[in-house]
Ligand SMILES: Nc1ncnc2c1ncn2[C@@H]1O[C@H](COP(=O)(O)OP(=O)(O)OP(=O)(O)O)[C@@H](O)[C@H]1O
């Protein structure tokens with residue numbers, strides 16, 4: 183797997199872990215495969231990213247330590263001589279918080295399977311221990327390289343059912359306010375809940391009815407937003423239609439650590455800022471309305487803006503549409519006339535593009 187985090191890239195990661203969570207039956211696999219270029223799917227989740235960057239494994243395989251610290255400081259502890267990785271179940275539909283404790287021993291086993299951990303099967307031979315405290319399930323266990331090789335084939339069986347893009351760089355989706363970016367992204371997340379995840383931006387705008395703190399946005403006051411900017415919290419930020427918006431470094435780290443392809447819904451200036459940063463690698467989609475009239479109709483139909491905000495957003499839309507035609511920021515422009523057609527075009531771009 184590739185973990186693109188600014189300057190540091192953990193490529194050809196030596197650690198692959200996967201989580202398969204089916205309703206009440208949870209299982210997690212973990213193993214190390216030296217020199218294997220991962221082609222593992224969405225199920226290589228939080229575990230993979232965090233363990234890949236964990237200090238002992240970094241030393242073993244020369245991964246970037248700064249990535250390791252960023253991802254693992256809060257989540258790795260040493261316990262009875264073993265490293266423990268605390269990770270969260272990566273599937274969005276599991277509303278309850280589920281933490282996993284996996285014990286990894288990086289020195290076990292043979293040439294290509296260096297170590298392993300297996301959690302979830304409650305057979306005595308695998309010495310899995312599962313405890314439940316409140317809404318949290320904690321599982322810890324350990325198994326040998328031989329055992330994990332058997333599990334590897336099970337996992338590959340799971341992999342075949344999974345759809346995942348070959349190019350796993352974050353996808354930036356821009357377009358005028360009201361064009362339907364959120365609608366398309368929602369469809370994407372509903373269709374592939376284990377493959378994609380969105381960042382959660384900060385904004386100084388007031389929450390709309392139904393917008394939940396930490397899901398739609400992190401809602402902060404303008405002084406708080408400016409203070410976050412001065413502390414370098416954002417990879418990009420902008421002032422749009424009277425409010426501040428920004429993508430924090432932390433949200434990119436958090437979402438990347440889930441092992442899914444990150445989707446960023448940001449306006450054009452933010453997209454340009456990301457594109458101009460040589461440390462950030464992403465793909466860029468621009469969504470256009472069939473006409474300005476249709477855009478206005480959608481903005482009004484959404485009933486989220488007052489007249490002043492509608493006018494500001496329409497004026498901004500005209501500028502963005504003109505600039506999108508001139509700009510070389512975007513790899514693809516999709517006209518969102520019929521939403522299903524636009525969605526198919528988005529899928530085609532996301533899944534067809536090769537690294
Ligand atoms: N193809 C379409 N045809 C008609 N209506 C659409 C279409 N796509 C989206 N809409 C509607 O247009 C409105 C705006 O869509 P949406 O909120 O997804 O836009 P957005 O680009 O995410 O806006 P913003 O940038 O302000 O967040 C919504 O009411 C949505 O249901």
Ligand SMILES: Nc1nc2c(ncn2[C@@H]2O[C@H](COP(=O)(O)O)[C@@H](O)[C@H]2O)c(=O)[nH]1
Nearest residue numbers: 359383419420422427428429447448449452
């Ligand atoms: N540059 C950024 N733009 C962002 C970010 N989060 C959202 N947005 C864009 O803002 C407008 C307006 O959003 P709304 O929720 O008030 O309708 C829209 O075009 C979003 O794409 C961000 O972090 N950075």
